Each structure stands twice: as C-alpha cells, then as structure tokens.
Amino acid sequence: MSLFWLIVIVLAIAVAGYVVGRARALASAGGDMRILHSLPSYYGSNVAMKTAVPAFLILVVWLLAQPFYINGTVSQMIPESAVGEGSSLGLVMAEVRRAATGLDNAVASGQMTDDFARNARADFNDITARLKDAGQIVTSQITQPVMRAAQSYRIMVSTGNLIMSIVVILAAIAGGLWGLRETNKDFRARNTVEKGVRFILIAAASIAILTTIGIVLSLVFNTVEFFRLYPATDFFFGTTWSPSFSGRGGSSELGIIPLLWGTFYISIVALIVAVPIGLFAAVYLSEYASPKVRAVAKPLLEILAGIPTIVYGLFALLTVGPLLLSVFGDGGLGIMKAGTAVMTAGLVMGIMLIPFVSSLSDDIINAVPQAMRDGSYGLGATKSETVKQVILPAALPGIVGAILLAASRAIGETMIVVLGAGAAARLSLNPFEAMTTVTAKIVSQLTGDADFASPVALVAFALGMTLFVVTLGLNIVALYIVRRYREQYD
Incomplete structure (x- = not known):
C-alpha cells in the first residue's frame, strides 16, 4: 500500500469517528445539547483526534526508524571484500539502495517480474544486464554482493511497509474505539480537545527546530564520511581544485x-x-x-x-x-x-x-x-x-x-x-x-x-x-x- 493511500485511509477513519462520536454524544443526552458538558463537535473532534494523532505518530516514527534498521541489517550481509579501496561500507550501501530502486523501477516498467527480482538464485549478470537495458543502473558495474544485498533490501522494505500499514490502520481503529468508549454526556470533551490541540501546536512549532537539526546532522554525517576518504588537511589547506571523475576519485x-x-x-x-x-x-x-x-x-x-x-x-x-x-x-x-x-x-x-x-x-x-x-x-x-x-x-x-x-x-x-x-x-x-x-x-x-x-x-x-x-x-x-x-x- 502506498503512503498516500495509507494517509487517506487514516483520515477517512478519523472523519467517520468524528461523525459517530458526535452522534453518540447526542444520543447519550437524549438529543438535548443542553445536557452535554461540551458542544457535540468537541466529542466528534475528540474521537477524530484520538484516531489520527496516534496513527500518524506511529507512521512518522516508523518511517524514521525503518531505514536505520534495514540499513544496519543489510550492511551485515556485505562482506569486507566488497568494500574496495577508497570506498566504505556506507558508500557501498548507497549502491545497494540505488540498485534496489532500479529493481523497483524495472518491475514497475515490466522489464522483469517481481518473482524474478526477488529470486536470490537468479544470475546477477542477467539481472544487471536487464537493469542496464532499462536504464536503471547508473554505476559502471554492479557486483554480486551488492545485487544480493539489494534484493534483500527491497524485500525488507516491502515487508516493512506492509507491516507499517497494518499497524497504523489498527492504531487508528483502536484510537477511534477508545474515543467512542469515553464519549458520554458527562465527558469533558472540550478540555481534552483543547489540551490535545495545544500539544499539536507545540509539535508543529518544533518542526522548524527538528528540521534544522536534521539538516545539520545530514551534513555532519556525510562530511565525516568524506573525511574518511580524503585528508582534512588537504581539503582545508589545499590551493588546487581539480576533481577527477575516474575510478574512486583517488587522483582528485x-x-x-x-x-x-x-x-x-x-x-x-x-x-x-x-x-x-x-x-x-x-x-x-x-x-x-x-x-x-x-x-x-x-x-x-x-x-x-x-x-x-x-x-x-x-x-x-x-x-x-x-x-x-x-x-x-x-x-x-x-x-x-x-x-x-x-x-x-x-x-x-x-x-x-x-x-x-x-x-x-x-x-x-x-x-x-x-x-x-x-x-x-x-x-x-x-x-x-x-x-x-x-x-x-x-x-x-x-x-x-x-x-x-x-x-x-x-x-x-x-x-x-x-x-x-x-x-x-x-x-x-x-x-x-x-x-x-x-x-x-x-x-x-x-x-x-x-x-x-x-x-x-x-x-x-x-x-x-x-x-x-x-x-x-x-x-x-x-x-x-x-x-x-x-x-x-x-
């Protein structure tokens, strides 16, 4: 299931929860709004909030954590011999992710079947040739360890996305049931909704800070990776800029x-x-x-x-x-x-x-x-x-x-x-x-x-x-x- 449709499903469940929660609140008061502690819209908003917020929180955390887990697992499959001189494990993993993306694109375009792309016994030279014919491989050649790791990476991503979809939808349903269960004429829905909105606003205000931290960390990690391959003294004090795109760039x-x-x-x-x-x-x-x-x-x-x-x-x-x-x-x-x-x-x-x-x-x-x-x-x-x-x-x-x-x-x-x-x-x-x-x-x-x-x-x-x-x-x-x-x- 694509991320777009997963979000649509969660929002649809939240909208349904809003309608049912509002109706349930009115029913508990015998249709008389004056008996309710809060306006009917607050009861519906409470159910919608408890449906959408936990589900989206799980979705965000999963999307952030899954790449780290998959990269760590797949990187253990790559032998040290596959990491050549002037390269590193992180850079080989970049080739693995690129090859996995090529497999996905080739399957989507009909160049190969999904079973063929998943087959660990398939000839990697055949797979490489098909990917090159489809214009999916950007590197000059792809080794067998990288291809096997790309197949495993692709399977793990697909499995992880499926599990994520199931967990998020179940969390949305559970949150909606939780909100409906506490919906009655005496429930302080307004207080709960306003407190929830406050936390949502705080989270929204924190996005700028988290984005800045993410930008800095992405620069730091890749900069450290660069200095593992190229001397920092030559970079900061060198007076010649002459990059070479041949090989691994060792003559640059x-x-x-x-x-x-x-x-x-x-x-x-x-x-x-x-x-x-x-x-x-x-x-x-x-x-x-x-x-x-x-x-x-x-x-x-x-x-x-x-x-x-x-x-x-x-x-x-x-x-x-x-x-x-x-x-x-x-x-x-x-x-x-x-x-x-x-x-x-x-x-x-x-x-x-x-x-x-x-x-x-x-x-x-x-x-x-x-x-x-x-x-x-x-x-x-x-x-x-x-x-x-x-x-x-x-x-x-x-x-x-x-x-x-x-x-x-x-x-x-x-x-x-x-x-x-x-x-x-x-x-x-x-x-x-x-x-x-x-x-x-x-x-x-x-x-x-x-x-x-x-x-x-x-x-x-x-x-x-x-x-x-x-x-x-x-x-x-x-x-x-x-x-x-x-x-x-x-």
Missing part, C-alpha cells in the same frame, strides 16, 4: 581555498555595489522623499527582490558581461579576456542585493523615534547633520544586520555565479578573471557523473558544512555588533 585534488576565495571576492564586490546604493536609497526614501515619491519609488525598488536569480544570471551573461568586455577587453583596456568574471557576477549580484539593504535599512531608520529628530532640529542641526550624527548612529545595529543579511545572501547565491563568473577555481586578485564559488561547485559535484562511492561527490557535503559554519560565524558577529551598539543607544 580537492582544496577548498580557491572556492572560498572566489566566494568572498564576488561577495565583497557585490556588497561594494549594494551597500552604498541601498543605504543612500533608504536615507532618501525615509528622510527626503515626499509621500507621493516614496509610495512609487519603494515598491519599484522592491520589485528587484522578486526577480528570479536565473534572470539575473542571464542578465549577467548576455548584457553585463559583453558590456564589460567591450570596455575592459581587447577592444578597450585589454585587461579582460572573457565576459564571465568576478566583476560581472559581483555587479549583477550587487544589483540583486540593493532591495535587501534598502528595504531593511529604510524600516530601521523609520523606527528611530521622532523625538530624536526633533531634539536635533531644536539644537540647530540641519537635516543632513541630523541624518549623519543622530539617525544613522541610532539605526546602526539594524543597518549592520541588513548588510550582514545581504552578505549571507551573496555567499549563498548560485545561479548568478554559474552564469556570470565562470567555473575556474583559482587564486587571483584580478576582478576581471573568471572564478567560482562554493555553492557553484556544490551544484556541479552533485550533478556530474560521479556516484556516492567517490570523494568528488561527497565533497559537496563538506563544502556545504563549511558554508554553514561560515554563515553561522557571520551571524554571531552580527549579533555581537548589534548588542554592543544597542546598549549605547537604548
């Missing part, structure tokens, strides 16, 4: 320093463009512009924030790059060799960041109390002096936050870099040379031909973890600056 040079340099260099160029323009625009809109001008200019400026980044990337590739090449290329100063360069991506990214800086800074400046402006004017200061000596210092924590938010946005940008800056990983001070960033290489490493048995694919997680730590450090610095200046102006 995966130094992150050129990528970090390109990331920070392009981000600095973007901030040099965005911060002055955005800040000056915010000061004008908040202090000098008339209400009519502000009502038109602010929405027009914020339209920039709604433009997809791929459009900015095309703008960099087709317009800004050729324009810079005509000025700084062979037809001009001769210092630029191609349209893709740090300056191209930095300028376009700076344009994209202007609304982030201007809109947030404008809101912060408008939040400065009017009494501070009036006091400055009362002491004889001009408008420009008030802006420079009173408003901007008071709004500085928020402005710094806006700038750092723009910096985080610049560091995480991908499409503008891919189309505007090129793909060369190099260390250079020339802003008119092509460079690349960490995010661009994460995309290229996960969309290439390497499988997850290779460090050149796992390196994407190490890059992501590094980027996460850098962004976290940036936010910590921002928090320190905000607190320091906030104490001064509170």
